[in-house]
Amino acid sequence: MEGYAWTMVRELVLVGGGHSHVQVLKSLAAEPIPGFRVTVVVDTPIAVYSGMVPGFVAGQYEMHDLQIDVQALADRAGARTVVALATSIDSARRHVVLADEAPLPFDVASVNIGSTVAGLDLPGIRQFALPTRPIGDLVHHIDTLITGLREETERDAFRIVVVGGGAGGVEMAFTLQERISNEFDGALTVQLVHSGVRLMQGYPPGLARRIHRHAERRGIQIEAERRVVGADEGAVRFETGDPIAFDALIWVVGAASHAFFRDSDLPTDARGFVRTRSSLQIQSDDALFAAGDCATLDEFPDTPKAGVYAVRQGPVLTRNLRAVAAGTDLESYRPQSDFLTLLNLGDGTALGAKWRRTFEGRWVMWLKDRIDRNFMRRFQDSGT
Numbered sequence: 001m002e003g004y005a006w007t008m009v010r011e012l013v014l015v016g017g018g019h020s021h022v023q024v025l026k027s028l029a030a031e032p033i034p035g036f037r038v039t040v041v042v043d044t045p046i047a048v049y050s051g052m053v054p055g056f057v058a059g060q061y062e063m064h065d066l067q068i069d070v071q072a073l074a075d076r077a078g079a080r081t082v083v084a085l086a087t088s089i090d091s092a093r094r095h096v097v098l099a100d101e102a103p104l105p106f107d108v109a110s111v112n113i114g115s116t117v118a119g120l121d122l123p124g125i126r127q128f129a130l131p132t133r134p135i136g137d138l139v140h141h142i143d144t145l146i147t148g149l150r151e152e153t154e155r156d157a158f159r160i161v162v163v164g165g166g167a168g169g170v171e172m173a174f175t176l177q178e179r180i181s182n183e184f185d186g187a188l189t190v191q192l193v194h195s196g197v198r199l200m201q202g203y204p205p206g207l208a209r210r211i212h213r214h215a216e217r218r219g220i221q222i223e224a225e226r227r228v229v230g231a232d233e234g235a236v237r238f239e240t241g242d243p244i245a246f247d248a249l250i251w252v253v254g255a256a257s258h259a260f261f262r263d264s265d266l267p268t269d270a271r272g273f274v275r276t277r278s279s280l281q282i283q284s285d286d287a288l289f290a291a292g293d294c295a296t297l298d299e300f301p302d303t304p305k306a307g308v309y310a311v312r313q314g315p316v317l318t319r320n321l322r323a324v325a326a327g328t329d330l331e332s333y334r335p336q337s338d339f340l341t342l343l344n345l346g347d348g349t350a351l352g353a354k355w356r357r358t359f360e361g362r363w364v365m366w367l368k369d370r371i372d373r374n375f376m377r378r379f380q381d382s383g384t
């Protein structure tokens, strides 16, 4: 058509506001992808940074310190935000399926929706336990729990059982103990139970030894090889041994896949996480990407479901989305073989592990606070 400048606009849909997508949005605000209209689908416009949640539990941070306003980031990136639960991808029809809304067509899409907690289908767990996912809900429940306890003058004892022997479980046990003992005058019992033979499997054994030493000093009871089979009101039951009574049951047993991929026509691993190539493209489809907890890299299937990997994937995902748009070569992501683990003990100190060495102290907490705040500053400052 003479005199008519015609350009085809293509649709890029980002599903989820996880650690990788917030970096994509930050980059798009500085430099848009020519010819692409960008839409972000989030179930909630505010994302919560899990690394600072234990610090929030301990009373070291305010709620706003851990929050990333994904919608504001999208606005700055010139992207449209759709607040809706994405339920699946129909790759054959090229659209993202949303709960209660029309499907969203895409030319290129990327999924960064994180994970949920395993074991929620055990009897009584959904009903009586407080799961760590969705993490935004956890933060509000902890706030309510602590406010409630502060106002309860009649109660003279409170029993917390934390289930899960990984980093999240350990941090929740220590930070809850610190916070509640500061807010509540009665007798506080904190028990950390887990199904493994030792805490923090996959980390240097020295880290578990340090945790046990601190737990003993602070009166936190730890029990290994206690596999939960269910919960009733006020008591958690195990495969072997007596039930344990609780006033609050915190559920931190590791990552499981969202139903999203089960309902999509995409390849998944045995645990239901979507399978990706090192380029972060989903195995079956060059125009579909996935990053963070929700994806399993075929080349590195044992990569832990941890935020540090989702963070490191962010820049690679950004460059590869640009490359697909431009029709240029994609780069490969290779997970680091080890990462710095920092566990907040809630009392101003933290434990750390890196390269099979372990360490602890106030300086470790100082380091953790600095790393976390620096990460958050990138997404909370109003400019690009």
Ligand SMILES: Cc1cc2nc3c(=O)[nH]c(=O)nc-3n(C[C@H](O)[C@H](O)[C@H](O)COP(=O)(O)OP(=O)(O)OC[C@H]3O[C@@H](n4cnc5c(N)ncnc54)[C@H](O)[C@@H]3O)c2cc1C
Pocket: 015, 016, 017, 018, 019, 020, 041, 042, 043, 044, 046, 047, 048, 050, 051, 052, 053, 054, 084, 085, 086, 087, 112, 113, 114, 115, 132, 133, 135, 168, 258, 260, 291, 292, 293, 294, 305, 306, 307, 308, 309, 310, 342
């Ligand atoms: C208590 C606790 C402490 C932790 N501490 C650490 C730590 O110190 N270091 C570390 O490396 N890891 C830590 N982790 C693990 C870490 O939280 C995850 O590995 C990390 O959040 C994964 O990031 P992600 O980008 O994949 O997804 P997420 O950060 O979970 O983000 C997913 C986003 O997608 C949105 N979303 C989800 N489903 C949908 C949907 N269907 N439709 C639309 N939007 C959706 C969510 O609202 C969210 O914004 C911790 C976990 C817990 C529970």
